[in-house]
Amino acid sequence: MNEPIYFTDEHRQFRDNLRRFVQQEIVPQAGAWEEAGMVPREVLRQMGSLGFLGIRYPEQYGGSALDTVYSAILAEELGRSTFGGFAVTVTVHTDMASPHLANFGTPEQLARWLPALIKGEKVCAVAVTEPDAGSDVAGIRTRALRERSGDGDHWVINGSKMFITNGVHGDLYFVGAKTDLEAKGSRGISIFAVEKGTPGFRVGRALNKSGWLCSDTAELVFENCRVPAANLIGEENKGFYQIMRNFQNERMVLGAACVGEASRAIELTLAYVRERKAFGATLWDKQAIRQRLAARAAQVEAARALVYHAAWLDAQGQECVKEVSMVKALCGELVNEVLYDCQQFHGGFGYMREAAIERMVRDARVEAIGGGATEVMLEEVAKRM
Structure with a gap:
């Protein structure tokens, strides 16, 4: 490339x-x-x-x-x-x-x-997602109440988090919780640093996923978890804006990872079809296959250009919510389309666990879901058109 x-x-x-x-x-x-x-x-x-x-x-x-x-x-x-x-x-x-x-x-x-x-x-891990609050951060139900007593100033956190990457083996968790219970929607959310071993905080269970198998993913439980007031990250009740700011970086990075996965999948598939023979010739000699791979390579090249353009805009301090949302929507879908074709061209071997392509297909599926589902990203783009 x-x-x-x-x-x-x-x-x-x-x-x-x-x-x-x-x-x-x-x-x-x-x-x-x-x-x-x-x-x-x-x-x-x-x-x-x-x-x-x-x-x-x-x-x-x-x-x-x-x-x-x-x-x-x-x-x-x-x-x-x-x-x-x-x-x-x-x-x-x-x-x-x-x-x-x-x-x-x-x-x-x-x-x-x-x-x-x-x-x-x-x-470290970020613990925002809940069963009813993924892309919809405003749906957070975990709450934190201020408690001042003889043993100091604390926040007491109650609730649970779901699908938390690095959740099982992490050391430090940045936890979103509702701190103004009267506030509506996205208002009244704050972010807290919670260290592993804090009383009242535990890993509920390790989650068994379809892909991303070497990434540990957990459900987290907070039961009267008392953290020092000094562990509040940023301003009280301003956590939603902190989360939204960080989403931009998260989505850009996920898009870049998708480009890396897709480009490497095409390389592996090219090597395979140039060696694999069927009906007296290599698969690369089949016009339908080489043109499909050429088309996918063009799409990945274009997506890569968009990723680095968005990254450059951010590096210049320019507003790029629309571009980053485009990156996440485009790349999350494209990596799945590319991997589908690459597995198809690997034939039966592509369905075997020993093939890198088989693993990559499973890993790619969540790219259109995590960090902001494609449909949510397209709404962000539409609002700015």
């Missing part, structure tokens, strides 16, 4: 280093992680030591202070690993959960938690 026009030599070097790391350290091992249902902590620490977990964060906390284009590169290259569970484990940590702290944390909160997150010593 062609490089985005925004790429500098530094972008290329970052991409090349990351691609080399993924091919040497991730791809050979990740099959075992699928069986184990988790990415080993030492892998995340290794990524932290190489500077992959804090690329957008201030240097004073161990970050690299780079821009949004680097986040798109990170997600695309992780997507190319062919292990969607690994990609989402990392990107939830780097681009969906920790930004709550980085963007809205106090100096004390940043000093307390951010260095360990950047090093991979602690893993």
Whole structure:
């Protein structure tokens, strides 16, 4: 694929280093992680030591202070690993959960938690989704009430969260809860940092998914969970706006990962159809197959250009809600269409668990759902047309 026009030599070097790391350290091992249902902590620490977990964060906390284009590169290259569970484990940590702290944390909160997150010593998760509140964040029912007593100033959280990535093995959770019970709709939501081991907080159960198998996913339960008032992230009752701001980054990163998955799937399929013979010739000699792959390659190239354009707009501080919503809607659907064709052209082998394409098909399905379903994203686009 062609490089985005925004790429500098530094972008290329970052991409090349990351691609080399993924091919040497991730791809050979990740099959075992699928069986184990988790990415080993030492892998995340290794990524932290190489500077992959804090690329957008201030240097004073161990970050690299780079821009949004680097986040798109990170997600695309992780997507190319062919292990969607690994990609989402990392990107939830780097681009969906920790930004709550980085963007809205106090100096004390940043000093307390951010260095360990950047090093991979602690893993974080964002706990907003509930059974009745996914894309509809305003439907949050978990509540937090202020309690001042002899042992200090606390918030008491009650409720549950569902489909939380890094939920089983995480260390720090950014939890959305209703703090103004009289407020209607999206008003009155706040974000709290809750550490594993806090009394009243537990993992309800690990969830068994169709794909993303090496990514641990959990239901979380809060029963009179008391967290210090100092764990409030950002302004009280302003959490909805914090969540919406972070959704932009989350959706852009998911789109970039989809592009990485789709482009790698096409590469794998090209290699397969050029070798596989049927009716006296290779599958690549069949016009219908090579033209379909050519068409898919064109679509992925176009989607990739849109991803990096949105990332560049964000890096310039420009408004890009429409473009990011387009990225999420387009890429989430496209990766599924590409994987459908790639599996089809692999024939029976593409249905076997030993084939990377089979795993990628299962991993891709959720890309049109998580982080904002396609239908929700298209409404965001329509509102801005």
